Amino acid sequence: MITEKSHNIVDCTVRDGGLVNNWDFSVDFVQYLYKCLNEAGVDYMEIGYKNSPKLLKGSESSGPWRFLNDDFLQDAIQEKQTTKLSAMVDIGRVDVNDILPREKSLLDLIRVACYIKDVDEALELVRLFHDRGYETTLNIMALSNVKENQLDEAFEMISRSVVDVVYIVDSYGSLMPNDIRNLVKTFRKHLKNKRLGAHMHNNLQLGFANTLTAADNGVELLDSSVYGMGRAAGNCPTELLVAQLRNANYSLRPVLDMIEKYMIPLRDREEWGYLIPYMITGMLGEHPRSAMAFRSSPDKDMALQFYDMLTVPNVNS
Amino acid sequence: MITEKSHNIVDCTVRDGGLVNNWDFSVDFVQYLYKCLNEAGVDYMEIGYKNSPKLLKGSESSGPWRFLNDDFLQDAIQEKQTTKLSAMVDIGRVDVNDILPREKSLLDLIRVACYIKDVDEALELVRLFHDRGYETTLNIMALSNVKENQLDEAFEMISRSVVDVVYIVDSYGSLMPNDIRNLVKTFRKHLKNKRLGAHMHNNLQLGFANTLTAADNGVELLDSSVYGMGRAAGNCPTELLVAQLRNANYSLRPVLDMIEKYMIPLRDREEWGYLIPYMITGMLGEHPRSAMAFRSSPDKDMALQFYDMLTVPNVNS
Structure with missing residues (x-):
């Protein structure tokens, strides 16, 4: 059973949605999204990737939210409000010299995405970001294809680490509610000292249902994106979490504002969702x-x- | 836990989908759907309403699947195959003189839809259809707005009746998986001698998840429609049930065939789904x-x- 404030919404529209439109979001779009998420009471906004363009060939045409620069971010988000800001990094694509100490950055949270084989390397990055003052998460991708003994090894390393939150990521949108229940139970059992997060995809029209299942089983950080925008089938829609999460105190109207003003026209030009x-x-x-x-x-x-x-x-x- | 063959899929594409396009399906469309559902192993196809046009004013422009005529049906479905045929009737809109004895009709199942206040009248119709040899269901609509004492009275009448299956219908697409769990528990407790069915809508992207929840809790008849076609936000998609229902033995390929040949072009002309x-x-x-x-x-x-x-x-x- 969810108790009040035991869950936080992490809106990933810019970061995961950028995989749809090559991060071609205007500053106006991102500013308006930030305003709306603040008004809605959404806890975190993931505003992009903080990878390095030097480490990602062929990325010259990408929009600025793929390689967040702290000066650019200061210009874009002129006034920090209640919604915290997050960025994601990938193993081997982030230059740690780009990561300022937290007090010099607008970012609050850095999330490290990795495959199971790279958990050790990911936790080294987590340590570094933690030491620079950030909240941290570890997002293990492609969980549906991970073997049990690999997971057990990873759990040992993770439980000894400084990471704040460990994510269950259904990268391929292939998991069913019962799978989520079982995964949460396994993660909970092996990671007693960590908070958990969930990032679901909508390939089987289960993005929202799987996120609810995770929440009902004690997962605290819930990823979503406005109008479900995200790679391929997209994500759990922010508007549904905001409207339907029990014992929560979010406002739907500002999210609908964002949908009307930006997301519906964008969906006419770019494709995501159940297909x-x-x-x-x-x-x-x-x-x-x-x-x-x-x-x-x-x-x-x-x-x-x-x-x-x-x-x-x-x-x- | 579902055991093999404890669930039946009832495809409602023509009946519920007809609410989208005023039942303007060609005979070719319906024949191809019947072929595909047979090949897929789907258990029932609801091929329309068996209401009377005399009792529904302003319905002259509707396609023939809104007022199924047995002669027309014999022409359309030339060879009966494994998938059983179903029709729905509404209280006050059906002329019982139109209902042939089952052995003279292609129909196997007649489903009576009603609001809670009309359960007694609905059960009289059920009795009549039962006596004419049909399988029967009672589909109580708008359950989310029904008061507990109304439901208790209805349960008493239903448990004494001859109806085979009682449906939990989420007419407004407003129920959450936990609501479904509770409703199934209540229905199960009061209707020990009846099989249960579930008809879900997709307003909150929970059509499939709620149907799975019902199935996991012992509900046997599962309504769906191909590509989710149904009024407003539409239904639980047949393709997802066929692909993902546990311990089942359906084939997805014929459903994809129907989607490619008919449903994708139709969705370009008519609107349904999550909006x-x-x-x-x-x-x-x-x-x-x-x-x-x-x-x-x-x-x-x-x-x-x-x-x-x-x-x-x-x-x-």
């Missing part, structure tokens, strides 16, 4: 990249062809 | 009619205006 190729990769527990490529092809609505490509042996050979 | 006005009526536990009218107006994307209309006192006076 059959994403449903198929979710069902198969695969990365959505094949589905994203297919949705960019002239055959994008040939549901059967895509299904056969992924399930019939040698259909393409 | 903000439907989310708002779902959240407020209201009938979606105001949202449907709003989506037909030039202001259809003015999310805030719609929210204020429904929540701010006297905004329209």
Whole structure:
């Protein structure tokens, strides 16, 4: 049972949504989102990645939210309000020299995303960000494909680490509510001294339901994005969490304001959400990249062809 | 826990989807759907309403699936296959003289929809259809607004009746998984001698999750529609049930075939699914009619205006 203030919403519209439009959000868009999330009472806004463009080839065309620069951020967010700011980094793509001490940055939280094999390296980064004063999370991606003994090893390292929050990430949108219940139980058992977070995708129309399931089982940090904007099938919609989370005190109206002003027009130009190729990769527990490529092809609505490509042996050979 | 064959899928694409396009489905469409559902192993196909056009004024422009005629049905479905056929009737809109004995009809199941106040009248119809040889269900609509003592009275009548299956219907798409769990528990407790069914809507992106919750708690008949087609926010998608229901033996490929050939082009012409006005009526536990009218107006994307209309006192006076 959720008790008041035991959950925090982390809105990932800019960071995860940037995977849809190559982070081509205007400063006006991000400022308005920040205003609306503040008014709604949303706890965190993830305003982008803090990776280094030097470490990511071919990224010159990306918008500024992919490589957050602290000076740029100061200009964009002129007045810090109640909603805390978060940035994500990837193993091997972040230059630690770019990370200022927290008191010199607008950022409050740095989240380290990694695959299970890189947890040790991720925890070194976590230590460094922690020492510079930030709240930290560790987001283990692609959990649906992780073996139990790998997870056990990771739990040992994590429980000894300084990380504040450990995320259950359903990268492929393939997990069912019962899977979430079981994962939360496992994480809870092995990480008694850590808070938990959940980041769900909507391939099987379960983004919101899985996030609720996590919340009902004691997960505190709940990722979402406005109108569900995020890679492929997108995320748990912020508006649904804000409207329906029990014992919470969020305001829906400002989120609807953002949706009307920016998200509905944006959805006309960019695509995300429940579409059959994403449903198929979710069902198969695969990365959505094949589905994203297919949705960019002239055959994008040939549901059967895509299904056969992924399930019939040698259909393409 | 679901055991094999304890659940049946009832595909409502034609009946509930007809509320979107005024039952303007071609015979080709319905024949192809029947073929695909058979190949998929879906248990029932609800092929329309069996109301009487004499009892429904202003319905002249509706397609034939709104007023199923047995001769027409024999022509349309030339060869009966494994998937059983179902029709729905409404209290006060059905002429019982239209209902042939089952052996002279292609229909196997007749479902009676009613509000809680009409349960007694509905059960009289059920008795009649039962005596003519049909399987029967009672679908109590708008459950979210029913008071406990009303439900208790209804349970008494229902448990003494001949009805085979009693449905939990989330007409407004306003129920959460925990509500479903509680409702199933209540229904189970009072209706020990009846099978249960679930019909969910997708206003809060919970159509599939709520149907799974019902199934996990022992509900046997699970309503859905292909690509989620149904009034307003639509239904639990058949493709997701077919793909993800545990211990089941359905085939997804034929459902994808139907989606590719008919549903994706249809969705380009007709609107259903998760849209903000439907989310708002779902959240407020209201009938979606105001949202449907709003989506037909030039202001259809003015999310805030719609929210204020429904929540701010006297905004329209």
